[in-house]
Amino acid sequence: MDDRKADRLIRYGGAFFDEPIVRAGGSFVETESGRRILDFTAGQICATLGHNHPRVNAAIRRALDDVMHLNSWMLSPPVLDLADTLLATVPPPLDRAMFLSTGGESVEVAVRMAKLRTGRFEVASLTRSWHGLTGGVAALTLAAGRRGYGPVLPGGFALPAPYAYRCPVRHCDGECDCTCLEAGFELFDQASVGSPAAVVAEPVLSAGGVIVPPPGYFLRLAELCEERDMLLVLDECQTGLGRLGTMYGFELYRVVPDFLVLSKTLGGGIPIGAVITTAAIEADCHERGFVHVTSHVSDPLPAAAARAVIQVVEDEDLPGRARRRGERLLGHLRTLQERHEAVGEVRGVGLMCGLELVEDRDSRRPAEELGLALSAECERRGLSVNLVRGGTGGAANCMRMAPPLTVSDDEIDLAADILDASLTALQPAAAR
Numbered sequence: 001m002d003d004r005k006a007d008r009l010i011r012y013g014g015a016f017f018d019e020p021i022v023r024a025g026g027s028f029v030e031t032e033s034g035r036r037i038l039d040f041t042a043g044q045i046c047a048t049l050g051h052n053h054p055r056v057n058a059a060i061r062r063a064l065d066d067v068m069h070l071n072s073w074m075l076s077p078p079v080l081d082l083a084d085t086l087l088a089t090v091p092p093p094l095d096r097a098m099f100l101s102t103g104g105e106s107v108e109v110a111v112r113m114a115k116l117r118t119g120r121f122e123v124a125s126l127t128r129s130w131h132g133l134t135g136g137v138a139a140l141t142l143a144a145g146r147r148g149y150g151p152v153l154p155g156g157f158a159l160p161a162p163y164a165y166r167c168p169v170r171h172c173d174g175e176c177d178c179t180c181l182e183a184g185f186e187l188f189d190q191a192s193v194g195s196p197a198a199v200v201a202e203p204v205l206s207a208g209g210v211i212v213p214p215p216g217y218f219l220r221l222a223e224l225c226e227e228r229d230m231l232l233v234l235d236e237c238q239t240g241l242g243r244l245g246t247m248y249g250f251e252l253y254r255v256v257p258d259f260l261v262l263s264k265t266l267g268g269g270i271p272i273g274a275v276i277t278t279a280a281i282e283a284d285c286h287e288r289g290f291v292h293v294t295s296h297v298s299d300p301l302p303a304a305a306a307r308a309v310i311q312v313v314e315d316e317d318l319p320g321r322a323r324r325r326g327e328r329l330l331g332h333l334r335t336l337q338e339r340h341e342a343v344g345e346v347r348g349v350g351l352m353c354g355l356e357l358v359e360d361r362d363s364r365r366p367a368e369e370l371g372l373a374l375s376a377e378c379e380r381r382g383l384s385v386n387l388v389r390g391g392t393g394g395a396a397n398c399m400r401m402a403p404p405l406t407v408s409d410d411e412i413d414l415a416a417d418i419l420d421a422s423l424t425a426l427q428p429a430a431a432r
C-alpha cells in the first residue's frame with residue numbers, strides 16, 4: 001500500500017492490503033495496477049451474490065431515485081416489502097422483524113429485547129464466538145478484541161465451544177459428543193446470580209476457526225435454555241441466506257430460535273442488519289416500553305438492497321448451489337490435507353470452509369507463522385482468504401474460505417490450485 005495514503009488511517013487490527021482496490025465484480029476484485037484477485041472472503045462475508053450484482057445495483061439505483069433515508073418512524077415500501085419477503089423465508093412462530101445497520105447492533109437489539117422480556121440480565125455465549133464489538137455485545141464476543149478496554153458489561157458467561165480438534169474439556173477428539181455443553185451449563189449454573197436471560201450462538205463459529213457444532217448440539221442447547229427459561233438468540237450474520245447450504249443454519253440443526261439475527265449476507269455489501277422474533281415476544285417487549293432507535297433504523301435504501309439479495313438467493317436456489325459448490329471446495333481441501341502435513345484439519349459446511357494449519361499432526365501445535373505466510377503467498381498469487389483463529393490461546397492459524405454463493409466451479413478449482421501451489425512453495429519438503 002502507498003504509505004502516504006495508508007498512514008492517514010487509524011489501523012484497526014491486521015495489515016492493510018498492499019494495493020488499493022479500484023473495481024470489483026462477481027468473485028473478483030481488481031487492484032489499482034490491474035491485478036485481479038479471487039475474493040474468497042466475499043468482501044467481509046457480505047458479498048453474498050458476488051460484487052456489484054446487477055439486481056442489487058438496480059435496487060439501489062431505484063432507491064436513490066425514490067427515497068434512501070427517512071425519519072425513523074416513517075416507513076416506506078422497501079421496508080414493508082422486505083419485512084414480507086424476509087418473513088416468508090422463516091418458520092413460525094418467527095414473524096416480526098426490525099431492520100438496523102450492522103451485525104453487532106442487531107445482536108445488541110436481540111439481547112436487549114431478551115433482557116426486557118425475561119426481566120433478567122445474564123447472557124451466555126460460546127468461547128471463540130464473534131458477535132460484534134459495540135459496547136454490549138463486546139461482552140459476548142470471545143474470539144478477540146477483549147484486552148485493554150476495561151470492564152465489559154456484567155452478566156456475560158462463556159460456554160466452551162464444541163471444538164473437537166482441540167476439545168476445551170479434554171474429552172472428545174475429532175467428534176464432539178456435547179460434553180462441553182453440559183460442562184458449560186454446570187459452570188453457568190454455579191456462577192449465575194439467578195438472572196438467566198439468553199444464550200447467543202453462531203450455527204458455525206466462523207471467526208473462531210470455522211467450528212461446526214455436531215448435529216444434536218443446538219437441540220440440546222435449546223433444551224438447556226428452556227430448562228432455565230433462557231431465550232435462544234442465533235446469530236446468523238454470516239450463515240443466513242444460504243451459505244451453509246440451507247436458507248438458515250438453524251435448519252441444519254432442527255431448532256427454531258427465539259431471535260434470529262441477520263446482517264452481512266443480507267445486504268449483499270450494503271450495511272443492514274435484521275432482528276427477527278415472534279409476535280408474542282414483540283408484543284410483550286412493546287408493552288414493557290421497548291425503545292431502540294438508531295439513525296438508520298428502517299432506512300429504505302439498505303432495505304431495497306436486502307430484498308433484491310433475498311430474491312436472487314431464492315430465484316437462483318443459492319442454498320442448493322452453496323451445498324454443491326461447498327462439497328467441491330471441501331473435496332479440494334481434503335486433497336490438500338492428504339498432500340500437505342501442515343493441514344491439520346479441514347472443517348466446513350456449504351460455502352463456509354476452513355483449514356487449520358499445524359506445525360505437525362502429532363503435536364497439533366498451531367502454525368501461526370505459516371498462516372501469515374500462506375495468506376501473503378495466496379494474495380501474491382491472486383487469492384484472498386481470511387486468516388482466523390483456530391489453535392489454542394487465540395493463534396490465528398485457520399484459513400477461512402467463504403466465497404460469494406455465486407462462485408463457479410472453475411473459480412473453486414482455481415482457488416484450490418493457488419492454495420496448493422502456495423503451500424508447496426512455503427513447505428516444499430513437508431509436502432507429501
Ligand SMILES: Cc1ncc(COP(=O)(O)O)c(C=O)c1O
Nearest residue numbers: 102103104130131132235237238
Ligand atoms: C457472526 C457475526 N455476528 C456479528 C458480527 C458483527 O457484525 P458487524 O461487524 O457488522 O457489527 C460479525 C462480524 O464479523 C459476525 O461474524
